[in-house]
Amino acid sequence: MALLEMNHIRKHFGGLEVIKDISLKVNEGEILSIIGPSGSGKSTMLRCATMLETIDSGEIIYNGERVAWVEPDGKKVYPKGAKMKEVGSLFGLVFQNFNLFPHYSVMKNITDPPIHNQKRGRDEVFAEARQLLKKMGLEDKENAYPCQLSGGQCQRVAIARALALNPKILFFDEPTSALDPELTGEVLKVIKSLADLHIAMVIVTHEMNFAREISDHIIFMDQGVVAVEGSAHDVFNADHARMQAFLGKLQH
Amino acid sequence: MSVIFYGGTMRFSVMLQQLGGGMLKSMSIFALTLLFALPLGLFVSFGRMSKNKILQGAMKVYISIMRGTPLMLQLLAVYFGPYYLFGANIGGGYRFTAIIIAFSINYAAYFAEIYRSGIESMSPGQYEAARLLGYSKSSTFLKIIFPQVIKRILPSMTNEVITLIKDTSLAFSLAYAEMFTIAKQIAAKETNFMPFLVAALFYYVFNALVAFLMERLEKSMSYYT
Ligand SMILES: Nc1ncnc2c1ncn2[C@@H]1O[C@H](COP(=O)(O)OP(=O)(O)O)[C@@H](O)[C@H]1O
Ligand SMILES: [Mg+2]
Numbered sequence: 001m002a003l004l005e006m007n008h009i010r011k012h013f014g015g016l017e018v019i020k021d022i023s024l025k026v027n028e029g030e031i032l033s034i035i036g037p038s039g040s041g042k043s044t045m046l047r048c049a050t051m052l053e054t055i056d057s058g059e060i061i062y063n064g065e066r067v068a069w070v071e072p073d074g075k076k077v078y079p080k081g082a083k084m085k086e087v088g089s090l091f092g093l094v095f096q097n098f099n100l101f102p103h104y105s106v107m108k109n110i111t112d113p114p115i116h117n118q119k120r121g122r123d124e125v126f127a128e129a130r131q132l133l134k135k136m137g138l139e140d141k142e143n144a145y146p147c148q149l150s151g152g153q154c155q156r157v158a159i160a161r162a163l164a165l166n167p168k169i170l171f172f173d174e175p176t177s178a179l180d181p182e183l184t185g186e187v188l189k190v191i192k193s194l195a196d197l198h199i200a201m202v203i204v205t206h207e208m209n210f211a212r213e214i215s216d217h218i219i220f221m222d223q224g225v226v227a228v229e230g231s232a233h234d235v236f237n238a239d240h241a242r243m244q245a246f247l248g249k250l251q252h
Numbered sequence: 253m254s255v256i257f258y259g260g261t262m263r264f265s266v267m268l269q270q271l272g273g274g275m276l277k278s279m280s281i282f283a284l285t286l287l288f289a290l291p292l293g294l295f296v297s298f299g300r301m302s303k304n305k306i307l308q309g310a311m312k313v314y315i316s317i318m319r320g321t322p323l324m325l326q327l328l329a330v331y332f333g334p335y336y337l338f339g340a341n342i343g344g345g346y347r348f349t350a351i352i353i354a355f356s357i358n359y360a361a362y363f364a365e366i367y368r369s370g371i372e373s374m375s376p377g378q379y380e381a382a383r384l385l386g387y388s389k390s391s392t393f394l395k396i397i398f399p400q401v402i403k404r405i406l407p408s409m410t411n412e413v414i415t416l417i418k419d420t421s422l423a424f425s426l427a428y429a430e431m432f433t434i435a436k437q438i439a440a441k442e443t444n445f446m447p448f449l450v451a452a453l454f455y456y457v458f459n460a461l462v463a464f465l466m467e468r469l470e471k472s473m474s475y476y477t
């Protein structure tokens with residue numbers, strides 16, 4: 001069973017149609033990469049999946065249950081209250097610019113949401129957070145504040161913070177685009193190491209080698225539609241002019 | 253010594269005592285105004301930023317009146333308004349209440365604009381991250397947004413608070429016996445300038461104390477940027 005299904009999604013901002021009837025599917029533990037030129041609607045797609053934006057038509061299905069859809073008369077149906085909490089706990093999002101809470105220490109950034117929003121035990125949450133920090137290579141940073149960290153370290157904290165809520169699927173929106181080139185490697189390495197946690201990942205990225213290595217499935221988006229999709233091998237070798245142009249541009 | 257410089261007939265210690273009493277009253281205007289205006293200003297800023305156009309418009313008008321007319325006039329309006337509008341009996345007991353009301357609604361308007369600038373300067377990413385991490389709307393504001401807003405607005409708040417200390421002297425317009433009123437009375441009776449100097453010193457020391465405390469508060473939040 002698919003963990004996430006998005007069917008016939010449309011989204012527009014004012015007169016601009018940004019997502020034009022896109023469908024995608026992510027199975028448990030699967031890794032999907034979304035590539036494509038800037039402005040093609042990749043972020044908007046992630047924001048629809050994480051309900052930061054509402055869809056204008058289509059449906060979103062998590063764990064086999066339809067959680068958000070648009071009625072034929074245009075009425076948007078979204079979960080509320082306890083139901084939204086339940087659905088929201090299935091997914092996490094890692095932002096391009098981290099969005100850590102600057103007034104919280106690294107440890108508090110990671111532990112406050114599980115303790116206060118999931119009502120989990122303090123000791124258990126702290127123990128798990130320490131393990132996560134170790135996995136991120138940040139075991140000596142638990143008392144630091146985000147402003148004392150490099151961009152790469154901030155992004156690793158943000159990943160740990162998202163993981164601490166035990167999501168089934170984690171979305172990444174260009175997790176290395178705000179970083180200096182020499183810091184992207186450490187973050188990509190950490191993301192690769194998550195594969196053995198068996199959580200599903202949807203990754204928007206411009207790092208083509210990374211996408212090629214890590215992905216079970218790749219989507220090339222262009223102007224609001226899925227232009228090419230398939231395995232890494234199929235996508236990168238597809239005979240699609242705009243995609244080859246896109247790949248060519250990245251190499252220079 | 254002081255008696256030599258102070259040529260009045262009233263003993264210097266008596267004058268200090270009277271001015272000290274006025275000082276306490278000035279300080280209570282100051283403290284009560286902050287107590288009411290700080291939270292009130294926050295609610296006004298919510299109204300000002302509300303999606304409800306009527307509420308938003310009403311707060312805009314309120315803020316512009318409070319900031320666009322002299323506080324002294326507002327004091328007179330709050331004190332005499334009930335009498336002229338409803339023929340209400342305004343006893344001496346109402347004087348202090350009127351002062352606190354006028355100061356609070358005036359300062360709330362200034363504070364509201366400061367809160368608003370701070371809240372609007374927060375990046376949407378903080379709200380979005382909080383939402384994804386399961387924070388409710390109220391805990392997002394209380395735990396994530398507001399503490400950062402306070403840090404950002406503290407310098408402007410310090411300015412307003414220091415202005416408030418000096419503004420307490422406007423209560424003299426309702427003949428309330430705060431420090432400035434008393435200084436004026438003694439100076440007139442004794443035909444001597446000394447009470448004003450002492451009053452100035454009081455205000456200055458009070459200001460310095462408040463500035464020092466605000467600086468401490470700013471320092472306590474300087475562990476992050
Ligand atoms: N909140 C918004 N309001 C208006 N236009 C938007 C908004 N968000 C995105 N867009 C527009 O939608 C298009 C797709 O944006 P986005 O999803 O961010 O693309 P990508 O992530 O692929 O670069 C762009 O043209 C962008 O300007
Ligand atoms: Mg984007």
